[in-house]
Amino acid sequence: MPGWRLGAPLLLFLAAFGIDGTNSFLYLLKQTSGGALDQIPNLYIPNNTLRLFTGSGMGIALASILYPAFNQSAWKDPDPERALSWRKLGSLIGIILLIDLAVLTEHPIILYPIAILSVLGVLALLILVFSMVWLLIMRQENEFASLSQMWLPFLAGTTLAFLMISAIDLLRFSLTGTWGAFPMG
Numbered sequence: 001m002p003g004w005r006l007g008a009p010l011l012l013f014l015a016a017f018g019i020d021g022t023n024s025f026l027y028l029l030k031q032t033s034g035g036a037l038d039q040i041p042n043l044y045i046p047n048n049t050l051r052l053f054t055g056s057g058m059g060i061a062l063a064s065i066l067y068p069a070f071n072q073s074a075w076k077d078p079d080p081e082r083a084l085s086w087r088k089l090g091s092l093i094g095i096i097l098l099i100d101l102a103v104l105t106e107h108p109i110i111l112y113p114i115a116i117l118s119v120l121g122v123l124a125l126l127i128l129v130f131s132m133v134w135l136l137i138m139r140q141e142n143e144f145a146s147l148s149q150m151w152l153p154f155l156a157g158t159t160l161a162f163l164m165i166s167a168i169d170l171l172r173f174s175l176t177g178t179w180g181a182f183p184m185g
Contacts, residue, residue, distance in 0.1 A: 002064055002084045009089065010064055013057030020046070020054040052103060056096045059121075064089075066128060073132050073141050074150065123161060130164075131157030 002010060024046035029037050068083040102110045134156040135141050144150050173179055 002068075003082065006064075006082075006084055006086065006089060010061040013054075013061040017054045017058035017061075019043070020050055024051065049104065052100050056100050060089075060092050060096060062125070063092075066125065070128055070132055073135050074144050074153075076142055076145050078142075126161035126164065127154065127157040129157070130160035133157075133160070 023043045026040045027042050027046050030040050030042070064084050071078050071083065099114065103114055131150070131153045134153045138153075140153065169179065
């Protein structure tokens, strides 16, 4: 795990994401329903640029916790070295910052590959989390020496991830009557 020193910037990323998300949600409530909700205070008017940067920071924080958690729960002989160092954190922040700046260009040649990578990243995250859940439920922690031995936990994680995505899609369809975006009008 990152430890307290490296954990401090990760907690800042988490706090920024939480504050920005809460502010954006409260602003959305004010815009979509009138009456008493008009009195909800906002710190600032939300914007997608800030949402992109706070979401990216949250992604770094989440990955910095999940990667070592997976390694500690899956492998017989986990690497005792910390998964994250100041240099690696700086590199991650730099790479994500460059990607965010590329997204802000809004050029389709940049946006389409990044959108596909983003979807695959979320799917990988869900598979990783559900694979860890499978390891815990089946009491198979620290039993694996290679990725090829983990085919069953990964298959179970993939199945659970797609079941969850399907359940969310079915719920959205039952609430909105569409598979796409919210209906207009």
